[in-house]
Amino acid sequence: MEDTVLEDxxxxxxxxxxxxxxxxxxxxxxxxxxxxxxQAAYAFRQNQAAQLALQxxxxxxxxxxxxxxxxxxSAEQRADLENLHKAFINQPVVQAYFQAQTELxxxxxxxxxxxxESIGLNYAAACGASCCG
Amino acid sequence: MQTVLSPSMQEAADALIGNLLASEAFVxxxxxHTRLNEDHQARTLLEQLSQAQADLRKKQANSGxxxxxxxxxxxxxxxVQHNNVIMTYAQTQQEAVNFLREINDEISQLLGINxxxxxxxxxx
Numbered sequence: 551m552e553d554t555v556l557e558d559x560x561x562x563x564x565x566x567x568x569x570x571x572x573x574x575x576x577x578x579x580x581x582x583x584x585x586x587x588x589q590a591a592y593a594f595r596q597n598q599a600a601q602l603a604l605q606x607x608x609x610x611x612x613x614x615x616x617x618x619x620x621x622x623x624s625a626e627q628r629a630d631l632e633n634l635h636k637a638f639i640n641q642p643v644v645q646a647y648f649q650a651q652t653e654l655x656x657x658x659x660x661x662x663x664x665x666x667e668s669i670g671l672n673y674a675a676a677c678g679a680s681c682c683g
Numbered sequence: 684m685q686t687v688l689s690p691s692m693q694e695a696a697d698a699l700i701g702n703l704l705a706s707e708a709f710v711x712x713x714x715x716h717t718r719l720n721e722d723h724q725a726r727t728l729l730e731q732l733s734q735a736q737a738d739l740r741k742k743q744a745n746s747g748x749x750x751x752x753x754x755x756x757x758x759x760x761x762x763v764q765h766n767n768v769i770m771t772y773a774q775t776q777q778e779a780v781n782f783l784r785e786i787n788d789e790i791s792q793l794l795g796i797n798x799x800x801x802x803x804x805x806x807x
Contacts, residue, residue: 662802
């Protein structure tokens with residue numbers, strides 16, 4: 551019975567919907583926000599000071615992993631880790647990357663909201679998105 | 684602050700929305716949703732289940748749950764699972780979600796970022 555009902559409706563083939571998704575991605579890739587994030591990511595990868603700051607933070611985090619999992623860091627260890635984290639995130643290229651990420655997220659949120667409102671499903675939630683993903 | 688979309692971005696978003704809504708998964712889901720809205724018995728059953736769940740949660744917090752209420756909830760759950768209109772809607776909605784995930788993968792692969800994660804308002 552459902553198929554009979556569907557016969558009367560013009561259905562978009564999956565390949566057509568996928569092409570619309572690719573066109574959507576291409577349009578998003580052309581936005582200033584997306585280009586800014588790409589440039590910020592490139593600048594970050596090329597910046598030696600930022601890479602060293604990241605490496606130092608990650609190495610310290612790795613060496614303290616067991617204690618971190620047990621939430622058993624001493625005050626000194628915690629301070630060391632926090633200082634390395636601050637040294638990393640205060641790098642100008644890292645700040646620029648975060649800024650670009652925030653601006654792209656605002657655009658994606660506006661697009662996600664428009665999609666959600668029209669299709670009657672929460673786009674991000676339906677796609678199982680986490681903010682860390 | 685409201686984000687203003689460029690005409691080309693708006694056009695691409697509108698085209699994606701139009702095509703998603705015309706996809707088989709979404710058409711089936713929309714039809715099932717309409718049938719659910721038109722079915723008084725199914726809607727009443729869902730409202731009763733929702734109310735029973737809310738009542739039980741409240742009473743669990745106060746440690747005052749009685750067996751008859753748990754039995755009532757189970758009966759309602761069974762009735763929902765045997766209701767064709769409700770189950771068809773649930774199934775078609777899941778199929779629409781699965782299709783949406785495939786579309787998000789398509790978008791994300793081209794961009795090199797997970798679009799849905801960027802579209803998520805929740806932050807860690």
